[in-house]
Amino acid sequence: MKVLTLVGARPQFVKAWPVSRALRAAGITEALVHSGQHYDDAMSQVFFDQLGLDAPARHLNIGSGSHGAQTGRMMIAVEEACMEMAPDCVIVYGDTNTTLAGSLVACKLRIPLAHIEAGLRSGNRAMPEEYNRIVSDHCSDMLLCPTQNAVDSLAREGRVAGVHMVGDVMYDAAIHFGAVARETSTVLAELGVERGGYYLATIHRPQNADDPAALGAIMDALVALDAPVVLPLHPRTRAQLAAHAEVADRLRGSKVLLTAPRGYIDMLMLEQFARAILTDSGGVQKEAYFFGVPCVTLRAETEWTETVASGWNVLVGTATAAIVSAAQAATPPAAAVPPLFGDGRAAEKVAKILPTIDLL
Numbered sequence: 461m462k463v464l465t466l467v468g469a470r471p472q473f474v475k476a477w478p479v480s481r482a483l484r485a486a487g488i489t490e491a492l493v494h495s496g497q498h499y500d501d502a503m504s505q506v507f508f509d510q511l512g513l514d515a516p517a518r519h520l521n522i523g524s525g526s527h528g529a530q531t532g533r534m535m536i537a538v539e540e541a542c543m544e545m546a547p548d549c550v551i552v553y554g555d556t557n558t559t560l561a562g563s564l565v566a567c568k569l570r571i572p573l574a575h576i577e578a579g580l581r582s583g584n585r586a587m588p589e590e591y592n593r594i595v596s597d598h599c600s601d602m603l604l605c606p607t608q609n610a611v612d613s614l615a616r617e618g619r620v621a622g623v624h625m626v627g628d629v630m631y632d633a634a635i636h637f638g639a640v641a642r643e644t645s646t647v648l649a650e651l652g653v654e655r656g657g658y659y660l661a662t663i664h665r666p667q668n669a670d671d672p673a674a675l676g677a678i679m680d681a682l683v684a685l686d687a688p689v690v691l692p693l694h695p696r697t698r699a700q701l702a703a704h705a706e707v708a709d710r711l712r713g714s715k716v717l718l719t720a721p722r723g724y725i726d727m728l729m730l731e732q733f734a735r736a737i738l739t740d741s742g743g744v745q746k747e748a749y750f751f752g753v754p755c756v757t758l759r760a761e762t763e764w765t766e767t768v769a770s771g772w773n774v775l776v777g778t779a780t781a782a783i784v785s786a787a788q789a790a791t792p793p794a795a796a797v798p799p800l801f802g803d804g805r806a807a808e809k810v811a812k813i814l815p816t817i818d819l820l
Contacts, residue, residue, distance in 0.1 A: 461489045461815055464547035464571075466538060468495030468522070468558030471630070471743040474724060475553045475576060477511045478632035478807035487810040491517040493541050495534050495558040504536060506723040511637075512607055517545075527588055528555060534561035542569055549817055552596060555589040555742075555763075563596040572817045576810065578603035579610025579619075580742075580763040586667075589742075592764070593614075604810055604816045606630075607800055609766055622817075626809040627802015630743065634750045635804045638680065638728050645729035651690055651717055658687055658717075659787060660734040664694035668740050668758060673701060674778040676707045678758060681783035682738070683714040689738075690730055692722045736790035745773055752797050754790035756783065766800045 463483060467476050476492065483490045494516035508515065520537040522530060531563050537560055542550065550566040551574045554560045559575075566573040575596050582590055594617075597603060603619060605611045606628035614623050648655065648677070661682055668674050675697075682689045688813050693701070701708040722730065731737060736754040739745060748755035755773040767773035771793040776782040 465551045466562035472553045482807035482811035524718030538565045555593045558591040563599040567599040572601045575600040576604040579614040582763040627806035629806045631759045631801045641729040647726040655733040659689045661738040665740040669697045680780045682800040688715040
């Protein structure tokens with residue numbers, strides 16, 4: 461069996477690592493194609509280096525652009541790659557424009573499509589990611605779900621055939637590389653913070669980073685917190701702070717520690733030992749849960765509803781007072797973390813199930 465795996469953004473590199481390893485162990489040939497959606501070395505190449513992923517068989521170098529322009533360029537390049545490589549199956553991950561482009565191309569070329577992290581729904585149709593998820597799921601022949609909620613969401617939309625609950629491949633990676641981080645990362649010493657003595661924040665979604673009012677309210681909250689805040693700056697957020705000096709000026713003299721994007725190992729170290737995590741990232745919400753760290757989500761909704769229902773995550777939006785109150789009150793629930801995301805062997809289940817996909 462020959463598989464084409466399409467990735468393009470940093471969470472997808474993480475998800476691909478355990479699956480690529482499991483496919484290899486199962487004797488399945490994989491060609492990794494990188495769309496170039498994340499093209500900055502700090503957002504892309506460092507993940508290949510740290511994860512030990514094989515170099516992509518093809519790098520499409522798409523880069524940034526509007527949703528339509530970026531997705532259109534991706535579709536052209538992915539179609540060419542598929543026609544040349546003639547895979548038996550295409551694998552896509554998550555909910556990015558890379559995911560959407562790969563799904564549409566595979567569907568139109570009648571190549572069996574497997575969607576890993578299928579079935580997620582936030583309920584917010586204003587998010588481009590929500591459409592990417594829905595379209596990709598309904599193009600897919602095999603839907604590999606991280607949670608039971610995801611399985612149930614697909615059933616409500618009439619998708620039952622080809623649906624499998626495998627667990628979350630990001631959990632597989634977090635177990636392995638979380639231990640590596642504890643043994644090798646020096647990021648806490650580099651930043652001068654103590655275990656349990658800082659907050660970690662990440663901000664990258666357009667509705668937060670591109671809106672000066674929302675970004676300013678978030679920055680006001682970070683400044684007001686009662687401990688240092690480590691803030692690795694996504695390129696989008698850095699650009700917006702540079703464009704809006706009145707927002708950036710609020711950070712001067714504060715305990716907010718601005719840093720460049722960190723590699724995967726350093727991020728896992730920062731996540732594991734934060735007092736609480738403030739984020740608008742879906743992946744970071746999950747990793748907070750994996751490590752039993754309270755999470756404050758800077759959105760009004762989340763696709764990871766299980767983390768909220770279990771008490772480990774709270775949705776606060778971007779109101780300054782709500783963010784400060786939630787972060788400073790955040791403590792882990794008394795109960796242990798329920799095993800919502802599987803047993804850490806999701807990738808093995810993917811490799812076992814994948815050969816049963818209908819070869820069209």
